[in-house]
Amino acid sequence: MCGICGIVNYSHGINEALLRNMCAALKHRGPDDEGIYLSNKGISVGLGHRRLSIIDLSSAGHQPMSNEDNTIWISFNGEIYNYKELKLILEKKGHRFKSATDTETVIHLYEEYGKDCVKHLRGMFAFAIWDEKERSLFLARDRLGKKPLLYSFKDGVFYFASEFSAFFANGAIGKALNAEAVSHYLGLGYIPAPLTIYKDILKLKPANTLVLKNNTLEIHQYWRLDYEKKINISEEEAALEVLRLLEDAVKIRLYSDVPLGAFLSGGIDSAIVVALMSKVSSSRINTFSIGFDEAAYNELKYARKIAQRYHTNHNEFIVRPNAVELLPVIVKHYGEPYADSSSIPTYYVSKLTRQHVTVALNGDGGDEALAGYERYSAVLLAERYQCLPLFLRRLLRSAVGYLPAEEEPKDIIKRAKRFLDGADFAFLKRYFYWVGIFSPEEKDQLLSPEFRSRAPVDTGIFLEKEIGDLSMLNLVDRLLYIDTVTYLPNDLLVKVDIASMSNSLEVRSPFLDHQFIEFAASLPAEYKIRGGIKKFILKKAAKELLPKENIYRKKMGFGVPVSRWLRGEMKDYLKDNLLSRKSLSRGYFYPSRIKELVSGHIDGRFDYGSKLWSLLMLELWHQRFID
DSSP states (O other): OEEEEEEEESSSOOOHHHHHHHHHTTGGGOBTEEEEEEEEESEEEEEEEEEOOOSOOSGGGOSSEEOTTSOEEEEEEEEETTHHHHHHHHHHTTOOOSSSOHHHHHHHHHHHHGGGGGGGOOEEEEEEEEETTTTEEEEEEOSSOOSOOEEEEETTEEEEESSHHHHTSSSOSOOOBOHHHHHHHHHHSSOOTTOOSBTTOEEOOTTEEEEEETTEEEEEEOOOOOOSOOOOOOHHHHHHHHHHHHHHHHHHTTOOSSOEEEEOOSSHHHHHHHHHHHHHOSSOOEEEEEEESSGGGOOHHHHHHHHHHTTOEEEEEEEOOOHHHHHHHHHHHHOSOOOOTTHHHHHHHHHHHHTTOSEEEOOTTHHHHHTOSHHHHHHHHHHHHTTSOHHHHHHHHHHHHTSOOOSSTTOHHHHHHHHHHHTTSOHHHHHHHHHOSSOHHHHHHHBOHHHHTTSOSOHHHHHHHHHOOOTTSOHHHHHHHHHHHTHIIIIIHHHHHHHHHTTTOEEEOGGGOHHHHHHHHHSOGGGTEETTEETHHHHHHTTTTSOHHHHHSOOOOSOOOHHHHHTTTTHHHHHHHHTSHHHHTSSSBOHHHHHHHHHHHHTTSSOOHHHHHHHHHHHHHIIIIIO
């Protein structure tokens, strides 16, 4: 696991100091080694690399790495789990290896298959290859977007890097604001690829490759998840195949030359990963869990059951988050506004885990593969709700609207109000209302006229173009696909990558193995959710592995009490930042609306927790990167 960066300059040479500064900005991603490659043969090229040593700890793993005649150079970030099989195939074809790394396998795959090399890879990756003979740069990102890759191309100079910090190491890239990205951020809490908050920087989307040749870019999508082709399989066979594929995905992720463990939340996904790790590993598993003082956010008792069942070397931490102290650190590492408050506990568990191991497995991806979120049940319920007579729907909304809601994450009245508010919408609008922060109507009330003229208000229109036509899919598969191509790579995986790599920790996700994801997509929708039971087939598969209480308990998530914080210990911090003269004069928003949101929340008249958190993170980003 590493940080990568580089420059291709068609008009001038490359300053070595600039490239080294880009590398230095990524040191947290790779504290063990640094390397650069420079070439000035007509086109100036520089590749940079920071290494976190996981496989082959010797100097043979130093990057950037080349082939035998130094005509192909690579800077690689990630892990290729099938590299040993690939190495055997390539050796039979005459390729010779000088190291035991997965990185060198990618070099020889590129020699053999060119751009199609990515189709042979099983793992998480973002890499750059400079082909001296072709005079071309080849960038690639893994299928689901586990590893990030940013780029900028302006005036004949191309930059790429794992994180925003590398672009700003020498002021080489400007920080001009992308107003459209701000609007989408307010709608979703994250900025969807390929956009970033900066006009001159873009994200390479998952499952995409980029070729830079003759001063021209060509981007290609090499993989797409297919939900249309369904297999004919019994429940029993499907449950067995789910376990077989997950066991294989866990097994290949256990190879490491450094200490390894697992995040254990107590939820079904991480619990199954730990159970399968215990089954295939010859040594005792290290597990790591964090809890909170607030009972509604604490899952330690469920994690403890799994740890005891599988006799793991279990480590528990009670976290009392100091959000005011941590937020500037989070803002710095994310590099653009990011409003998922679960980044706080994810950062803490990564930091604490890194004190013991260098690699950790987790349960990410299970919800997106097998329908684990509440919205999967809600979308089916909404279809039935829309069949009710209009007067009955109005009566129901009115009755629930009068009921008092609590701030607890699973408060049924609060959830019922949100469900009913969006249940009458068309499918996509309903989805974005349920998962979003500010609706288009709310953004219209918030954004100033000048800013609104520069930014589209409706994020759904942007994402609808990105998603494409889903009319041929059933409702559950539509939702699964949307989450897999939007929320998963742009929110969840960004959160985990930044939180873990800022602590020099590598995180591996068996549920995100593309072979498992493809199988899950091929299963009938009723195997994923049935009779209100989410992840139906996974729960059936887990019955011999986990206690019933762990399998069928309600999903808790990995959140923090944002609403309570913002009207409690963070009240003054919120007001000092959002209501300052500088903040209110930025020109993004109507100042009166910001004041209404702050006062309404602090007074307890409304719960604007998620809205205010997103505005606070935007303001803190502005202070750190623009001011």
